Amino acid sequence: MTTQAKSPSDSCILIVDDDEDVTALLSELLTKRGYRAFAVPSGPACLEFLRSNVVDVVVTDIKMPGLSGIELCEEL
Numbered sequence: 001m002t003t004q005a006k007s008p009s010d011s012c013i014l015i016v017d018d019d020e021d022v023t024a025l026l027s028e029l030l031t032k033r034g035y036r037a038f039a040v041p042s043g044p045a046c047l048e049f050l051r052s053n054v055v056d057v058v059v060t061d062i063k064m065p066g067l068s069g070i071e072l073c074e075e076l
Contacts, residue, residue: 011036013037013059014058015038026039038053047072058072
């Protein structure tokens, strides 16, 4: 059985960071490379986003107020 590799446009990446400049930069870079990129400002916002959306990858900051990136990964 063979599988075809996904193209970037088939991949969805969610960026989680409380620093708006970081999320804007990463979203822009990933979009320029052909990925579908979304950004949310916190762990709880990530969990809410994932209730109604499917992503391939979550990129998260570690130090965030409230739910840290480590705690978010444990939830995921």
